[in-house]
Amino acid sequence: MKKMAKDRLSYFRKRLLDKQRQLMEEVGRSALYGKGQEDDSIKDLGDQAATAYTREFLFELGNGDRRLLKEVTTALRKIEEGGYGECERCGEPIAKKRLEALPFARYCIDCQRLVEEEERSAAG
Template sequence: MLRPEDLERFRARLLDERMKILKDMEKLVRDSNELGKDGTMDIGDEASDLSNRQLLLSLNEADRKKLMEIDEALERIEEGTYGICEECGEPISIKRLEVKPTAIYCVECKSRLEKFEKREMAI
C-alpha cells in the first residue's frame, strides 16, 4: 500500500498537472478567439460566448483524456483506491505511478489488456 505521504505527493502532482492543462485550455480559448474571427478554427460563432462545452470541445483529444484521467485519479485518492490495479486488485508499483500517476492497471494487466485488444482506456 502507498504511504499517506506518497499519496499526498501524487495528489500534489496530479493537481499541478491539472492546473497546467487548464491553463493551456485557457490559452487555447484565447488564441482561438483571435483565430475564430477569420474562421480558422471551428469552435463556435460567438467568440465572446464560449460555453463550457465549447471550451471542452476545443480541447484537443489528448488533453481532454488526460484531464479525465487526472480527475479519476484524484477521485481514487479520495476513495482510498488509488494505486490499486482495477483489473487484478493488486497494488500498482510505486515506480510505475511515479512515471504515470494516472495509471489504473499494473504493468502485467496493462500489457495483457493491450495484447488482448487495443482498448483506449487500457493505460
C-alpha cells in the same frame, strides 16, 4: 491490500494537482475552437462510446490532453475515496516506478497492455 502511506499519497496528490492545473489551461485553450459541438462528447470521452468521428474530432483538439485530464481527475478522486495505486482491472498494486512516472496510471503494466489492445480492436 496494504494501504499507501499518507505522506506518499499527499506527494502524489500534489503532483496530480499540478498536472491537472496545467492540463486545464491547455484544454481550455483548445476548447475555444468548435465550442458547443464538442461539449457533450467531452463527457463521454474515455467511455468507449465515442464514435470514430468524435474520436478524430477530439484528437484534433488535443485528445491526448483531454484524456489525460480525465485520468488525472480520476486519480485525484481515488486518492480522496481510496483505491489509489491499485490496478482498476486486476486490483493489484501498481508498481512504484510506474506510479512515479505516471501518477495517474489506472492499470498495472500488464493490464495497461491488454486495455490498449482492446481499445485498438474496438477502434477497428
